[in-house]
Amino acid sequence: MKKELINNHIQLDDSGRLVHLLGLENLPKSHLLDILEKADGLIDANGHLKKSKALDDMSVANLFFEPSTRTRNTFEIAAMRSSANVINVDLANSALKKNEALMDTMQSLKAMQIDMFVIRHKQSGLPHHVAQHLKGVSILNAGDGTNAHPTQALLDMLSIRQHxxxxxxxxxxxxxxxxxxxxxxxxxxxxxxxxxxxxxxxxxxxxxxxxxxxxxxxxxxxxxxxxxxxxxxxxxxxxxxxxxxxxxxxxxxxxxxxxxxxxxxxxxxxxxxxxxxxxxxxxxxxxxxxxxxxxxIILQQVTNGIAIRMAVMQILAQNS
The missing domain is CATH 3.40.50.1370 (Aspartate/ornithine carbamoyltransferase)
Structure with missing residues (x-):
C-alpha cells in the first residue's frame, strides 16, 4: 500500500469531525483527548463498564483477516454494550475464497445495511484503502500490517492516564x-x-x-x-x-x-x-x-480496551 495513502488524512470530514479511525499520526490532540474523556466516562467509580444505547439500530461488522482474541472480542463486546447488532464475518467461508475482489465483498456487506466495519489485515494501509473507496460507512482499523493499531494505543494512553x-x-x-x-x-x-x-x-x-x-x-x-x-x-x-x-x-x-x-x-x-x-x-x-x-496493569488494559472501543464507535456514530 502506498505510504501517501496510509498517511492521507481521510479520517476527518470537511468539518473536522472524526468519521473513521485509521491511525493516530496527524490526529489532532483534541480528538485524541475527546476519545479518552469519552472512554473514561464509560467506566464507573468501581471500574465497571457502563452500558449505552448509543448504537441502537446500528450494525457493526468485524472483519479479521488475521487471528485475534483480545482485539476481536473486545470490539464485539464494546459494540454489544453500545446496543449495536454485531456480525462476525466468516472470512474462511466467504466469497473472498471464491476469488471475489475485496471491495466487491465490502460493497455487498454495505448493501446489507452495515454501518461500521472493524478491519484487521496483514497488509499495511488496507483499512485506509477501504475507507477511501467505500462511502457512507465508518472504518475502524483494528491493526494493519506493521503500520498502526490505533485503539490499542488509545487504551494504553487511557491506562497510563489513570495512573x-x-x-x-x-x-x-x-x-x-x-x-x-x-x-x-x-x-x-x-x-x-x-x-x-x-x-x-x-x-x-x-x-x-x-x-x-x-x-x-x-x-x-x-x-x-x-x-x-x-x-x-x-x-x-x-x-x-x-x-x-x-x-x-x-x-x-x-x-x-x-x-x-x-x-x-x-x-x-x-x-x-x-x-x-x-x-x-x-x-x-x-x-x-x-x-x-x-x-x-495488564488486566486493566483489557477492560480499558472495551471502554476505548465503545467510545470510538459512539463518537463515529454521532458523526455519521
Missing part, C-alpha cells in the same frame, strides 16, 4: 520488537501528541525503531540503561519469526538480555507501571513475577 495524568512529565520505555510492532508505532505517535518528551525505545539492533532521529526519542540496546528511573514500561510481545530476522538464537537468550524481571523493574521508579498489549509470552519478554505484580 500518571501528566504526560509531559513522563519517561516511557517501550521494550521489544519496535520495528515490526504496530502497537509501538501507534503508542509513539500518541505519546508525542500528548506531549511526552522522554520516549525510550529498548531493543536489539535488528528490532530497533527505524525512523529518523527525533529529540523526544532515545534508543537503547542496553535494557538496564533504558529502564533507569522511568515511569511507564510497555513490554511488547516477541514473535518467533522476528527472532530469526534479528539473529536472536533462542527465547532464553532474548529473556536474558531483554526480558523484564523483578531486578530490572527495580531500576525504574518505585511507582512505575508495567503494561503489555497481550498475549503474554511468560519467560520470553516478561517474567511471571512481573506480569502478576502490583505494578502490572
Amino acid at each position: 500518571k495524568p501528566n504526560f509531559e512529565a513522563l519517561s516511557v520505555a517501550i521494550v521489544g520488537d519496535i520495528i515490526h510492532s504496530r502497537v509501538a508505532h501507534s503508542d509513539i505517535q500518541a505519546l508525542k501528541t500528548l506531549g511526552t518528551t522522554d520516549i525510550r525505545l529498548i531493543a536489539p539492533d535488528g528490532l530497533q525503531y527505524g525512523a529518523k532521529n527525533e529529540s523526544t526519542i532515545k534508543r537503547f540496546s542496553d535494557i538496564d540503561a533504558g529502564l533507569k528511573d522511568c515511569d511507564v514500561i510497555i513490554v511488547l510481545r516477541l514473535q518467533k519469526e522476528r527472532m530469526i530476522e534479528a539473529d536472536i538464537p533462542n527465547e532464553q537468550d532474548y529473556f536474558d538480555n531483554y526480558g523484564l524481571t523483578k531486578e530490572r523493574l527495580a531500576l525504574a521508579k518505585p511507582d512505575a507501571i508495567v503494561m503489555h498489549p497481550g498475549p503474554i509470552n511468560r519467560g520470553v519478554e516478561i517474567d511471571s513475577a512481573v506480569a502478576d505484580c502490583k505494578q502490572s
Whole structure:
C-alpha cells in the first residue's frame, strides 16, 4: 500500500469531525483527548463498564483477516454494550475464497445495511484503502500490517492516564520488537501528541525503531540503561519469526538480555507501571513475577480496551 495513502488524512470530514479511525499520526490532540474523556466516562467509580444505547439500530461488522482474541472480542463486546447488532464475518467461508475482489465483498456487506466495519489485515494501509473507496460507512482499523493499531494505543494512553495524568512529565520505555510492532508505532505517535518528551525505545539492533532521529526519542540496546528511573514500561510481545530476522538464537537468550524481571523493574521508579498489549509470552519478554505484580496493569488494559472501543464507535456514530 502506498505510504501517501496510509498517511492521507481521510479520517476527518470537511468539518473536522472524526468519521473513521485509521491511525493516530496527524490526529489532532483534541480528538485524541475527546476519545479518552469519552472512554473514561464509560467506566464507573468501581471500574465497571457502563452500558449505552448509543448504537441502537446500528450494525457493526468485524472483519479479521488475521487471528485475534483480545482485539476481536473486545470490539464485539464494546459494540454489544453500545446496543449495536454485531456480525462476525466468516472470512474462511466467504466469497473472498471464491476469488471475489475485496471491495466487491465490502460493497455487498454495505448493501446489507452495515454501518461500521472493524478491519484487521496483514497488509499495511488496507483499512485506509477501504475507507477511501467505500462511502457512507465508518472504518475502524483494528491493526494493519506493521503500520498502526490505533485503539490499542488509545487504551494504553487511557491506562497510563489513570495512573500518571501528566504526560509531559513522563519517561516511557517501550521494550521489544519496535520495528515490526504496530502497537509501538501507534503508542509513539500518541505519546508525542500528548506531549511526552522522554520516549525510550529498548531493543536489539535488528528490532530497533527505524525512523529518523527525533529529540523526544532515545534508543537503547542496553535494557538496564533504558529502564533507569522511568515511569511507564510497555513490554511488547516477541514473535518467533522476528527472532530469526534479528539473529536472536533462542527465547532464553532474548529473556536474558531483554526480558523484564523483578531486578530490572527495580531500576525504574518505585511507582512505575508495567503494561503489555497481550498475549503474554511468560519467560520470553516478561517474567511471571512481573506480569502478576502490583505494578502490572495488564488486566486493566483489557477492560480499558472495551471502554476505548465503545467510545470510538459512539463518537463515529454521532458523526455519521
